[in-house]
Amino acid sequence: MISPSNILHVPCTPDLIEGGITYALRSLTYAFDRAGSSTYDRLRRVVANVAVELAFRRYLSQQNISFEVKNALPFTDHERYDVSLGGRRCDLKSFLI
Numbered sequence: 001m002i003s004p005s006n007i008l009h010v011p012c013t014p015d016l017i018e019g020g021i022t023y024a025l026r027s028l029t030y031a032f033d034r035a036g037s038s039t040y041d042r043l044r045r046v047v048a049n050v051a052v053e054l055a056f057r058r059y060l061s062q063q064n065i066s067f068e069v070k071n072a073l074p075f076t077d078h079e080r081y082d083v084s085l086g087g088r089r090c091d092l093k094s095f096l097i
Contacts, residue, residue, distance in 0.1 A: 051094075
């Protein structure tokens with residue numbers, strides 16, 4: 001069972017948002033339409049997801065936890081990279097609240 005002590009709070013800094021925006025702009029040509037989702041909402045989610053992944057990588061580095069960054073699996077977005085811990089890919093989930 002998950003408890004409050006299992007949740008990690010990582011600050012969202014301007015450089016993380018800038019990284020997310022940069023990625024979102026680069027991925028515009030590869031973006032796909034989701035039913036019922038506006039372009040603004042899709043881009044906002046991309047920025048948030050990238051910022052979360054960058055924050056996670058930063059946290060791992062600050063904690064001296066070794067990790068790898070690997071190309072995403074072929075059936076996923078070819079521009080993406082996945083964090084790998086101990087040879088296992090991490091699937092990070094973020095939610096805009």
